[in-house]
Every structure is written in C-alpha cells, then in structure tokens.
Amino acid sequence: TGESYTRDEQGYPQLKGVTLKIWMPIAKEYVDVVTTYAEMDVVKKWMETCDVNLKFAHPPLGQEAANFAVMIAGDELPDMIFSNGIDDYYPGKSTMAYEDGLLFDYTKLVSKKNTPLFIKKVADDPYFTRAIKDDEGRINTLGVAVSGSEESCTTMFGLMTRKDMLEATGMDVPVTIDDWYQMLKAMKANGVEYPLIIDGDNYWKTRNAFSNAYGISANHYYIKDDNKTIAYGPYEDAYYDYLSTMSKWYAEGLINPDFMNQDQQQTWSMIADGVGACTVNHLYNYNPYYYMPVESKDPSKAMVAVDFPVLKKGDTMRLMATNRSIGNRKYITVDTEYPLACVLLLDSLYDDDLEFMFSNGIEGLGYTMSENNYPVINTITADTTDEELLGSRIYPLETESDSDLDYLLTDKYCFGAQVGCVQFGVKQSYEGILGEWRLNYTSEESETISKYDTDLNTYRDEMMLKFITGQEKLTESSFDAYRKKMKDLKMEELIAIRQAAYDRYLNR
Template identity: 30%
Template sequence: MKRKIGIYTVLVALTGSLLSGCSASNQTDSAADKAQQPSKGPVKLTYWVAMPADAARSLKSFSEALVYQEMEKRTGIKVDFQHPAVGSENEQFNLMIASGNLPDIIESDFTKYPGGPEKAISDKVLIKLNEIIDKNAPNLKKFLDEHPSFKKEIVTDDGSIYVFPGIGIGNNAVSSGLVLRKDWLTDLGLTVPETIDEWTNVLRQFKEKKGSKAPFTIRLSDFNKELFNGAYGIGWEFYQDNGKIKYGPYEAAYKDYLTQLNAWYKEGLIDPDFATQDAKSLDAKITNNTAGALTAAVGGGIGKYLNAMQSKDPKYDLVGAPYPVLRKGDEPKFINKPYEYRGGGSAGITPSNKHAAETAKWLDTFYSNEGHMLKSFGVEGQTYNMVNGYPKYSELITNNPDKLSIGEAMSKYLRVAQPSPGLVGDDRYADQYFALKQQKEASAIFSKHQKNADAILLPRISQSPEEAGELSSIMAEINTYQSEMFLKFVMGAEPLSQFDKYKNQLKNLKIERAIALKQAAMERYNKRK
C-alpha cells in the first residue's frame, strides 16, 4: 500500500541558510498572516513538550540538552521549554488548552485530539501550515513533494497540514514482540516457534520438562496489541482488509483465537495470574525460572532481563520469535509496526506565535541531513565520531561517566530515543542502542515482515468532530464489554458456545455503526491530495 521510507532517500541536503531572511506571506488565517512578517531583533519561542522519564532523570529542561544548546548557537533562536510533570502530561495538556494561554509551539499527538486535528484548528489551538511550509520549510516541503502518500497522513480531510511530523525511517521499526527463554529451548532441543501448533508444543514442554508454573506470562493489558490473534487473520481492534474496515473482536475468526487461548489457559500454559498481574510480578517470573515466554520490547524487556541476569545465571538467554502464523511458511501481517507518521512527537504552531516563519525555519532544520545528524547523533567529537563514514556514539553515550544507561544518556544529550519532529528510527541509531547481540537479532526478527503490516494498518484517518463524539461514546461501552468478555472466554467463566450471544451484544452496542464511521473516514482519507 505505502512504500517504505528508506533512510538514504530522505536525508536531503541542507541548502543555503535555513534561518536567514524570510519573506511575508499572504496567509488567509489572520494569526498566521501576522506571524509571517520577518522579525526585528532576537527571536524567542515558547515550546510545550512532555519530557520522557529517561531525560527527566538528568535534565530539568530541554534547554539543558546538547541538541537544543547547539541549535541556539547555530540559529540564534532561543527556546523556552515548558514541561508538564512526568505522569500528568494528558491532564496538563487539557488544562493548557482550556486556559487559552498557549505557547508558541506544542509538541503532542494531535491525531488523538478530541474531535481530531480539524477540531484543533477550529478551536484555535493550531494554525494551518501549508503556506508557511511552502515558503519557510524547504526540507520538509521537498520530502512531502517526494512522498505524496506520506503527505496524506499529515493533512486533514480538507487538505490542511497541521504539524511538523515525526517521520519514521529505517528497516527495523518493530521494537516489540514475543520472546522466549533461548536456554530452555536449547536444553529441550526445540527451535523458535513460528506456528500456533509449535507454540503449543513449546509451552507444553516448558511446563512439563522445566517445571514452569507460567510457561507464557503476560498482563491483561498486553493483549491490547497484535499478538497471537494475527495467526487467525484478525486484528486486535480496528484494521482494514482490502479497503474494508473490520473490528477483530467482531469477526468469526475471533472465536478461533479465543478457543486457542482458552485451551492454553485450561492446560496451564498461560500464566494463571495474567488478569491481575502487574509489571513487577511479570519481571520476577521471567527472571526466576517461573516463566519461559512473554511479550516484550527489545530495549526495556530483552535488554533489561539479560543485563539483570548476566552475573546471576551465565546460561540465561533470550530470543525473539517471529509473529506467529497458522501454517508453516506463511508470512505474518498483523505486526506491531508503527506508522511512518509517528503522530506523537509532532510539533504544531499555535495562533499565539508571532514568529511562525522563523519557527518553521527552525523546525525544518530537523528534516535536513545536518539537523538529523544533530538530533540523532549530536556533535561530532563529543557524542559521536565518524568511523569509516559511520557515526559511532562516543563513550559519553555508550559508557557514560555519570553511570547513565545508554537510553538515559541519549535522552540527556540528543532527541533520538523517542519520536520528535524530524526523522525517526535511523538504523545506525538502533544498531547501537540495541547493544546486545540478542537485541539486534530480535529487532531484525520482529521487523522482518514489517512491510506486510501496511496492508492491514488503518491509515491516519480523521473523524469529524461530530463523528468523533459519537464514536467515542459507542466505543466506551464496547471496549468495556469486549474486555470483560475476553477475560471470561479465556478463563472459562463464559463458555465459547455463547460467542454468538456476545456478537449480538456487540451489535446492540452499535459496533456496526462504529465500523461505518471508520469506513466513512477512510473513504475521505482516500480522496485527500
């Protein structure tokens, strides 16, 4: 459906001075029109952005980060960062919007704004950026001109661009999946499972021959992503099938998926505590020989467990497994692949901004090769060194003198570990961030079929404000009911003979209306230019 965005095709050269000389624009939007006028004197901007926990451990503000200190040196623009408290980002975002006291720039995921990006514009939270980008953001403009399918992701149905996006690049974008104890597989003479039947055999042997009390450990919330469901040809929620919107838990094949989970649960192959388990309990089970498999991230899971166990049990090992299928040789499609337009980490300009032209030029730097290198690798000779044309992180990042982990060090000096305006997911970053061989291998395994996901992923559709309100109301009830019944079916409190009754209740709760609203939005999306 969409072409994969390759890293070397999007690192466009920086041409000319990006932040010198700006011309007036004939914006129809009055706030944007005024902001297009070139400024006299120094430019100062206010920038609201959530600070990741890794960065908050060593920074009070992004103004202390090397990437932004260097940006100020290069551009002369001073940025005053405003950070909500870690853990209260959504609440403080809503309070900020309600107050009407807006900063110049807001970095957020406006695809999740109540009523969608169109509502954010009509609420006068964001301004339209089409002409501003045309006149002041040559790097982003070039990218959008060369990738029209991506441009559709960041415009509203009426064609308004509303953010400077985080753009996914690289070949290993999938950062989580199914993970198993490799040392157990080796001991038992087993290979990494690919099919559901192979998974059944592996989990059964973990239980019978390794004494595992929770062969596959998981939290209830971890079922809210692509997992084993893809083997049955259904998504865990909304997805598309040849242009037709479907809802996985309403499909006939969902019964087959539930039947398998119920069988595993009855046999003691799924953690009996999965419904109430927290992260601490899960961590303990995967490191104390209680569990043999789980779903985990490459960094925060595989890396965390291996580092914790290296000194305690030298034989302890983990391996990533491909997304499962029913038949050997089939390729998975339902994969936790991020959108190329990340949504999160995208910057919008508000009507309060009196320097929209300069702001656009400043943000556009991150879509150039120079800006991408700065935000992803930092300053040469300080945070990285070029080795045979390859930007290799220095020990300031990989062996930090203040004992920061590689992720914490990256968050202190760079903006590479989470989505942010510009290019995201450089393979050269991922190769070094995932320092362990097992992490690199798992990343490649999880990502091997990532292109297949484009066929089932919903594009970045937008509901109208009226549709969004109706859809939200419908799905609030459906999500509650579906979660409740998922648990009952898996644990056997509700027999699977009642599946048709469950489907009828979903219909009564207006799931078909919800699907129709999504379908209408996708048809509008398909008409975008």
C-alpha cells in the same frame, strides 16, 4: 506573510532574532535544574543556529490538561503548540481546532524553498504522502517525528524461548500454531510449570503475536485483505478461533494463570527460575530484566528468537505491529505574528545535525559514541550531574528514530535474542495495520468515539480475560452473546466511523 528571511552558508534559516513562544510540557527529569527548555544546551544551540529567541510556556507537571484549557481560554495563544497538545487535549482535535479558528493553515508556505527537509524526509515518502494532509487538504504535519523506515519496519518486540528447554523437547523451532501447542505440551511434560509466560503489559495481545495467524488484530481496528475494508479484530468470526486456542492453552496449564497481575520483571524472573520457558516481550526490557542479570552470566539460560506463528506452513502475515508512524505533532496558531518564521523553524528540526542533537544531546554530556560509531544515550540517574542534565537530549524535539537497521542490530538491539527478533520482525508485512495517525475525524465522529469507545474497550478486555481463563465458557452461543453485546455498545457505528475516515484518507 510580509516576512523575509535568509539562510546562512549551511542552509539554516536566519530568523532575525524574532521571539517565538511555544507551549510544551517539560520532562520531569529537568524541572529541578531548569525552569525552561531555553536553558538547555540543545535549545541554546538551536536558537543560535537559527538566530531566534524561543520562550517556552511549560505547564506544571501533572496539570497539562488543565493548563492547556486555561491557555486556550486566554486572550492570546502562543505562536506554536508542541507535543501533541492539540491532539491530546482539544475536543475534536485538530479538525475542530481549525474550525474554531485557533490554528494557522500554513499549507501554502510548504514549498521546496521554505521546507525542503520536510518534503524530502516526510512528504516524499510514499508511506506518509497521504498522511501529511488532513481531509480538508491542509498540511498539518510539519515538525512531526517519523519512526522507522522502509528498511527498519521492525516492531521492537518479539517471541523468545529458553534454548535449553526447547532442545530438551527434541523439537525444531516452532512455525505453526500447532507446532507451538506441541512444543508447549512437551515442555510441560518435561517439568516446566508454565511453558508460556505472558503478563499484564499485554504485548502478547496488543502486538498480535498469536492473533496474526488468524488474520485479525487481537485488540484493534485493522485493514482487511482487500486493503479497503476496516474491521475490528475482537468482533470478527476468527476471534472465536483465536480465543479457542488461547483458552485451550490456559486450561491445560501451558500459560501462567495469574498473568494479568504480573509485570514484566516478575515474568522474566519466572523464566530465569525455570518456571517458564517462552515469552512475548519488548526487546528493550529483555536486556535489563533478563539478558544482563541472567543470560550474560549463565549462558545455559540463553533465550533464542522465534518467528511469529502461522496456521499452516507457507502462510503469510500482514498484521505485524510496526514502529512506522508519524507523531508528536506541532501546530502554529492564528495569533502568531511570524508564521513564516515558525514554518522555517519547524523545517529545521529535520536537519541531520540538529536532529542528531535533539535525539542524543551534547557529546560527553548526553551521550557517548560506541565502538561502532553510534551514539549511546546516557541514562539519567540520581548521580547525573546538573551539567549532564543540561546537555541531555529533548525527546519531543526528535524527528527521526529507529530508521537505521544497522544501528538497531549492532548497537540498540544487539544482545542475545534481540538480533533474531528484529530480523524476524523486519521481514513481516504490516499492510493490514490501520494506524490512527493516518485518520482525521469530524467533530461528530470524535464525539461518538469519545462517548462509546471506553465502554466497548472495557467490555472487550473483560470478556477476553473471562474467555481465556474459563470464567466464561467459550461456546458458539456465548460468543454470539458477546458479539450482540458489542453491537449494543455501538460496535458497528464505531467501525463505520473508522471506515469513513479511512475512505477519506484513501481519497486524499
């Protein structure tokens, strides 16, 4: 590239004060305090550490897509585009952006000399090795955020039940789908109006809480047992069995009838009031909506974690929705005069000290340390001072999250049933989870997906609700008609596209 840079004694690249422009949305919490991320303490520290001048182009809040289009149509692109800008707003995503000559291919610059941290933390991880390149062999993941780890492959959600209501049934913690059915019926007989409380946020569905037992994803494409074949859960024969269970529970009054119109706060209140007993929910929301206001003050209403049910004892599951993924992609454009500087800067995001700073902010301003010596991020409220805001973290610059299981169990998900839910989650297999972050689509494939996905997903959701609630009687005939309609909506073409993309992924 004609560039030459050195590193200081700590190994940080010294970029000779070059100016790099970055397109990146700004978080709404900061717009009243700063006009650019360059005014934030963590970015000032980053610039000082790497001897670089960063200028940010922030789109107006709510106008990200329109601003992105104007930028792309302009005379000159910024040096880099952050925050999934290409993937979220460019037709055909990165594949088309490379074809259209917008992105710089930095593959040859990725080396142990230039990008030692990226290689160590991302490229050398067997789970991500294939995913760091696209189907053309270009490395396009420098600077991505890595979520989870082999140790901490948890899902961040779980199944829970009121301990007192379970004990009142005289039954053990349920293991199988039938155990669940018997438990819910016993709770109903004991006066619990709706033993299973679910809500419109759909964690019960999107995280495969009950469909896992039937070997399918309830909402997505997944990898079948041969680890090669892609299928779509709501199009599989087993989806009929899954729907049969859910509709049976609903018909017998074991599920709250208005679940699609109720949010998590409402459903947690129903459990607190004794209207319900069991739920499927995100572990974070359990704390402010239930543990702190209810359980911590009245231990008799304590929740206990329940493992994910199987069809028969001894069955194993492989469709645990996992947090292991890469995201928040960053790209270098062809208009940069300093491609090597961009590469070195992106690699610095993986430095332990810088990453800690981006994830947490400045101590005393963005976070405090817990008694277990883990950072506790300060919640931004109306009372947060300008100084504290300036010292806050910048989440889109984070490159590592939830990788330390000890941290999760002692400081993040350490209240009540959270610990048990995490422990259940980490022991399950997620080998059947496809993960769209692995796949690249051709421009033609992207166009087909864009054309048909929305209508198919809308129909899927409508029929799922009708089948479960009995608005549409679930029979073999009605299910066949549902599948025929799915086929008419290009279901098999969409499966074939994912299959082709996954085949290319396996061949990288």
